Amino acid sequence: MIRVDWGLSGMTPTLEHAGYRDALAGIRTGVPISRETALQLIRCPDEDLAELLAAARAEKERFKPGVITYSRKVFIPLTNLCRDYCGYCIFRRDPGDPGAHTMTPDEVVEVARAGEKLGCTEALFSLGDKPELLFPEMREKLCHLGYKSTLHYLEAMCELVLRETKLLPHPNPGLLSAEWITRLAAVSPSMGLMLETTSTALLAPGAAHDNAPDKVPAKRLRTIAEAGKQNVPFTTGLLIGIGETAEDRVDTLVAIRDLHDRYGHIQEVIVQNFRVKPSIPMANWPEPSQGEMLRTIAVARLLMPNANIQAPPNLNAPYYEELLEAGINDWGGVSPMTPDYINPEKPWPHLEQLRLRTEAKGFELRQRLPVYPEFLPAAMKKSGVLAEKLRAAKTDDGLARLERAA
Numbered sequence: 001m002i003r004v005d006w007g008l009s010g011m012t013p014t015l016e017h018a019g020y021r022d023a024l025a026g027i028r029t030g031v032p033i034s035r036e037t038a039l040q041l042i043r044c045p046d047e048d049l050a051e052l053l054a055a056a057r058a059e060k061e062r063f064k065p066g067v068i069t070y071s072r073k074v075f076i077p078l079t080n081l082c083r084d085y086c087g088y089c090i091f092r093r094d095p096g097d098p099g100a101h102t103m104t105p106d107e108v109v110e111v112a113r114a115g116e117k118l119g120c121t122e123a124l125f126s127l128g129d130k131p132e133l134l135f136p137e138m139r140e141k142l143c144h145l146g147y148k149s150t151l152h153y154l155e156a157m158c159e160l161v162l163r164e165t166k167l168l169p170h171p172n173p174g175l176l177s178a179e180w181i182t183r184l185a186a187v188s189p190s191m192g193l194m195l196e197t198t199s200t201a202l203l204a205p206g207a208a209h210d211n212a213p214d215k216v217p218a219k220r221l222r223t224i225a226e227a228g229k230q231n232v233p234f235t236t237g238l239l240i241g242i243g244e245t246a247e248d249r250v251d252t253l254v255a256i257r258d259l260h261d262r263y264g265h266i267q268e269v270i271v272q273n274f275r276v277k278p279s280i281p282m283a284n285w286p287e288p289s290q291g292e293m294l295r296t297i298a299v300a301r302l303l304m305p306n307a308n309i310q311a312p313p314n315l316n317a318p319y320y321e322e323l324l325e326a327g328i329n330d331w332g333g334v335s336p337m338t339p340d341y342i343n344p345e346k347p348w349p350h351l352e353q354l355r356l357r358t359e360a361k362g363f364e365l366r367q368r369l370p371v372y373p374e375f376l377p378a379a380m381k382k383s384g385v386l387a388e389k390l391r392a393a394k395t396d397d398g399l400a401r402l403e404r405a406a
Helices: 015-025 035-041 046-063 105-117 136-145 150-164 178-185 217-229 246-263 290-303 320-326 351-360 373-379 385-393
Strands: 067-079 122-127 168-172 234-240 266-273 330-334 364-368
Touching: 015 035, 015 046, 035 246, 035 290, 046 290, 046 320, 067 105, 067 150, 067 351, 105 122, 105 150, 122 150, 136 150, 150 168, 150 178, 150 385, 168 385, 178 217, 217 234, 217 246, 234 246, 234 290, 246 266, 246 290, 266 290, 266 330, 290 320, 320 351, 330 351, 351 364, 373 385
Parallel strands: 067 122, 067 330, 067 364, 122 168, 234 266
Antiparallel strands: none
């Protein structure tokens, strides 16, 4: 029994209901559904939801049977200064704000080494987007550290972690030029940028991306495409519940699919849900229901039957295991030591609990690297320390070699 708020309760059967039935009946194993079918299914009424979820789970099982993966990570918030002011963000700071901080190299290595002792294999670098373009204080900090820009500093810290520990860097630095994708790809096997949405309506005054110049969808699509041109294993995804429509969600997923169809580099698609925090501009905004999450994940799976689809367990507590019914095959990065600095009020599940809940749904939980097994060959073509660290970290089946009890 799935214990959720379906999000569409009370919907009465109409002629439109026949459209849902036709859409469900038209699903074919291993064949991506069309945008039009996705638009029908994402509005699936309660009475048909179980059938939609069953179709999505079956597609997941055809793709990667019996296993759910996760990446054991440390979260390295290199700097929380950011020039974007998103309505849902609690991570970003201005200089002088309580908690504003840029990590030193010693702090970066300290966190990475502590994670290494706990069996982590991923160092997830999160940071504000080019804060030095807005804040002279950041320019001064970078100058003191000996770097021209935040991206130069990130590059150096990825290389430092790579050389000083067994961890593999996975940076999420925001918008990137072709040159910077090349540079960061030399010190990390994969990287990421959340597309979030293709809706330009969220750039309007008072909307979620008002006063966030780096959240223009076309700019983010350009970065993801450039990573594809360079064959960089890339993580992206959508953020639901920030003012977009159901049609916007489908269009965002279709845009991601189109990029992967063209370049073949999208290693992971995240379906992430907005969560309210008391100090954000969107503090009174309604959160998406678990029913909306299930529908969006299921449609993502059916649009991209051969993609790694992930949803964060900490943002979907207490019943996060129900997301397995919708076709995800990965829990994303989970840390045994560092908080989710983007959502600090939502602690990671204990890894033993994650294992037990995953097994209760009929799956084995396995630890992976920040780069997925099928994308390792491309990452390992690089020379030098990165390729050496990848070879040392992986098992024969491309998962993480160093697994430890939680």
